Structure formats: structure tokens, C-alpha cells
Amino acid sequence: MITYKFSVVIEKDNDGYFAFCPELQGCYTQGETYEEVLVNIKDAIHLHVEDRIENGEEVPQADSVSLTLMEVAV
Numbered sequence: 001m002i003t004y005k006f007s008v009v010i011e012k013d014n015d016g017y018f019a020f021c022p023e024l025q026g027c028y029t030q031g032e033t034y035e036e037v038l039v040n041i042k043d044a045i046h047l048h049v050e051d052r053i054e055n056g057e058e059v060p061q062a063d064s065v066s067l068t069l070m071e072v073a074v
């Protein structure tokens with residue numbers, strides 16, 4: 001069994017939480033709570049990676065991640 005590391009972005013909105021994995025295009029989910037979205041994105045990543053492996057595709061991973069919150073006045 002191989003262990004992979006991925007970055008995950010979680011955003012809060014009016015309906016709960018939205019999460020996505022930038023390295024895996026199209027890998028995203030949502031949940032009503034933070035805990036639920038964590039479980040959901042882990043499942044989504046697992047299924048996405050399994051599918052890539054079964055199809056002989058590369059599994060991209062990030063070397064490093066930097067995240068910042070920036071205010072922009074317009």
C-alpha cells in the first residue's frame with residue numbers, strides 16, 4: 001500500500017463547507033459540517049486515486065503548498 005499526500009482547500013459558505021484537492025482536477029465535495037467535509041474529501045481523493053491507478057494514469061502530488069488570505073480593495 002502506498003501513502004500519498006495531497007493539499008486540500010476547505011471553504012465555508014452559506015450551505016456548509018466545500019472542499020477540493022488542487023492536484024486532482026475535478027476532485028471536490030461538500031458537507032454540512034467541517035468534520036463531514038473532511039471525511040467526504042478523503043473518500044473522494046481515495047476513489048479518484050484508485051481510478052487513476054486502475055487506468056494506469058499518473059497520480060500528481062504537490063511538492064510544497066503555500067496558502068495566504070489576501071484582501072484587495074476595489
